[in-house]
Amino acid sequence: MNFTEQVINGLVLGHAYALIAIGWTVLLGVARLVNFGHGQMYMLGAFVTWFAMTGLNLPYLAAIPLAMIVGVGVGYMMQRTMLSLTIRQDLVSVMIVTLGFGYVIEGAAALTFGSTGQILDTPLSQKDIYWGDIWLTWQDLAIVIVTIVVFISLKYVVEQSPVGRKVRMVAEDPKLAQLAGISIKRVYLGVFAFEGAAVALAAAMVAPRTPILTSMGFEEVIITFVVVVLGGIGSVTGSYLAGLGLGLFTAFFGAYVSSAYATAAMFVVLIAVLVLRPGGMTQKMGGH
Amino acid sequence: MMDTASSPILEIEGLTADYNGNRALDIDHLALYEQQLLGVVGANGAGKSTLVGAILNWSRGAPRVSGRVVLDGEDLSRLDTTQRVKKGLLLIPESQLIFHSMSVAENLAHHASEADAGGRHIYSLDDIYDLFPNLAERRAHLGAQLSGGERQMLGIARALRLAPRVLLLDEPSIGLAPKLVSTVLTTIRQLADNGLAVLLIEQNVKAAIEVVDRMTLIERGRILAEGSAAEMRDDPRIAESYLGVQTR
Numbered sequence: 001m002n003f004t005e006q007v008i009n010g011l012v013l014g015h016a017y018a019l020i021a022i023g024w025t026v027l028l029g030v031a032r033l034v035n036f037g038h039g040q041m042y043m044l045g046a047f048v049t050w051f052a053m054t055g056l057n058l059p060y061l062a063a064i065p066l067a068m069i070v071g072v073g074v075g076y077m078m079q080r081t082m083l084s085l086t087i088r089q090d091l092v093s094v095m096i097v098t099l100g101f102g103y104v105i106e107g108a109a110a111l112t113f114g115s116t117g118q119i120l121d122t123p124l125s126q127k128d129i130y131w132g133d134i135w136l137t138w139q140d141l142a143i144v145i146v147t148i149v150v151f152i153s154l155k156y157v158v159e160q161s162p163v164g165r166k167v168r169m170v171a172e173d174p175k176l177a178q179l180a181g182i183s184i185k186r187v188y189l190g191v192f193a194f195e196g197a198a199v200a201l202a203a204a205m206v207a208p209r210t211p212i213l214t215s216m217g218f219e220e221v222i223i224t225f226v227v228v229v230l231g232g233i234g235s236v237t238g239s240y241l242a243g244l245g246l247g248l249f250t251a252f253f254g255a256y257v258s259s260a261y262a263t264a265a266m267f268v269v270l271i272a273v274l275v276l277r278p279g280g281m282t283q284k285m286g287g288h
Numbered sequence: 289m290m291d292t293a294s295s296p297i298l299e300i301e302g303l304t305a306d307y308n309g310n311r312a313l314d315i316d317h318l319a320l321y322e323q324q325l326l327g328v329v330g331a332n333g334a335g336k337s338t339l340v341g342a343i344l345n346w347s348r349g350a351p352r353v354s355g356r357v358v359l360d361g362e363d364l365s366r367l368d369t370t371q372r373v374k375k376g377l378l379l380i381p382e383s384q385l386i387f388h389s390m391s392v393a394e395n396l397a398h399h400a401s402e403a404d405a406g407g408r409h410i411y412s413l414d415d416i417y418d419l420f421p422n423l424a425e426r427r428a429h430l431g432a433q434l435s436g437g438e439r440q441m442l443g444i445a446r447a448l449r450l451a452p453r454v455l456l457l458d459e460p461s462i463g464l465a466p467k468l469v470s471t472v473l474t475t476i477r478q479l480a481d482n483g484l485a486v487l488l489i490e491q492n493v494k495a496a497i498e499v500v501d502r503m504t505l506i507e508r509g510r511i512l513a514e515g516s517a518a519e520m521r522d523d524p525r526i527a528e529s530y531l532g533v534q535t536r
Contacts, residue, residue, distance in 0.1 A: 162397075162398070165390075165394060165397060165398060166398070168387075168389070168390065169387055169390075169398065172387050172388065172389050172390075173384055173387065175346070175348055175384075176381070176384055176385070176386075176387065178346060178369045178370055178373070179344070179346060179369065179373060179378070179379050179380075179381065180373070180398055180446065180450065181370055181373035181374050181400065181404070181450055182370065182398075183370045184370075
């Protein structure tokens with residue numbers, strides 16, 4: 001594999017990582033919370049997309065919004081259940097509850113979709129692009145484009161829109177936001193619903209690259225965690241850059257060292273960055 | 289100016305607040321009228337901040353609050369903080385009163401909608417910048433870059449953008465230079481003269497007594513004395529403890 005191939009591979013991987021992490025970026029930036037059910041929500045998004053296409057015979061473009069709607073429902077329900085914990089910022093309980101939700105989602109998915117691995121074929125994943133020695137699929141290109149569109153849209157919404165301003169007010173000081181007449185409950189519910197939609201979109205876009213299993217999700221949580229922390233908690237631009245950096249690192253490490261140790265290497269990078277730059281590569285949300 | 293013959297715009301009855309079973313506030317009755325500037329004074333820990341927090345059902349701690357809060361004849365007791373704010377009950381807290389990571393303009397961009405304001409006056413940005421010219425000059429600065437006085441002005445301005453019916457201010461003079469204290473309190477007086485009902489929590493009794501219409505003294509969460517500014521100036525408890533005047 002040549003250098004250019006690795007750059008392309010790393011960029012696709014990086015955009016995929018950034019897209020998988022985007023929901024958490026907003027979640028952590030606003031609610032100062034983690035969602036350890038994120039990986040299973042990713043898995044659910046992939047299986048809903050797969051079922052919509054193979055069981056309901058929906059086209060890919062209709063399956064994506066369906067998966068996102070299910071994601072919104074799951075995210076909303078999850079936050080509705082633990083809203084009082086969120087408002088009290090009871091992080092330990094929230095971690096346990098989200099972890100528990102993750103296993104409930106995994107069990108429900110296994111019951112519904114079975115434990116057999118599936119292939120999420122889309123019209124884009126079956127079409128190749130050749131450019132000299134470089135090969136990628138239209139799905140890879142779509143991942144890059146969708147990620148860029150989502151990040152630009154999110155950056156605009158967070159920084160320029162009244163909704164984004166309210167979210168940033170809650171992120172900086174939820175108590176003061178209440179005194180500005182902002183319903184922090186609605187913001188927390190909205191952010192979790194967004195997290196559900198975003199991770200479902202990521203799954204519908206990225207999962208066609210690999211076989212899907214109802215037991216998957218752990219790796220996605222780890223990737224998300226690394227991207228969000230490296231990027232600076234809550235930073236939209238930081239997460240995008242961290243995703244790209246991590247994708248390139250994984251591609252080159254896999255090609256020139258060993259792909260078997262790529263996750264361990266990711267953590268070495270994470271530890272090094274946390275020790276040298278505890279705030280991540282950029283500022284938290286509010287500093288963007 | 290104020291008309292105490294009419295019904296109060298804000299009335300509090302049997303308002304209590306407890307922290308872990310310890311009663312920090314126990315107010316039988318307190319009334320505030322249109323265009324009135326009511327000062328609430330007392331020593332540190334007397335329960336002044338707890339009082340304004342309890343009126344909004346808001347606190348950075350977690351007291352257990354009970355009692356009636358009636359705004360313009362409407363009982364707000366069952367409403368949460370956000371709903372009370374939307375009714376026009378606005379609090380400018382003692383510290384952390386602005387969003388530091390946002391510019392002055394962004395702090396002021398959030399305002400009440402016509403629907404929420406229900407006919408109340410929404411201060412436009414032009415109104416705000418006329419009232420606080422310093423903020424106009426610093427509109428692009430981050431909240432964190434402002435001086436203490438400017439932060440206080442921005443805190444008040446933010447509240448005005450939310451179309452207040454009643455303004456509650458918690459120690460607006462704290463940490464400010466004497467000249468700025470006078471500027472801030474004069475501005476607050478001006479807002480009351482323009483029609484707002486204002487409840488001012490203040491430890492700087494000397495400065496506050498110059499601008500308020502009435503004053504209430506709180507100790508250990510209870511009202512100890514109340515009266516007009518002139519009456520309270522002669523009250524030995526105020527004169528000796530807060531104004532440094534020997535009455536005996």
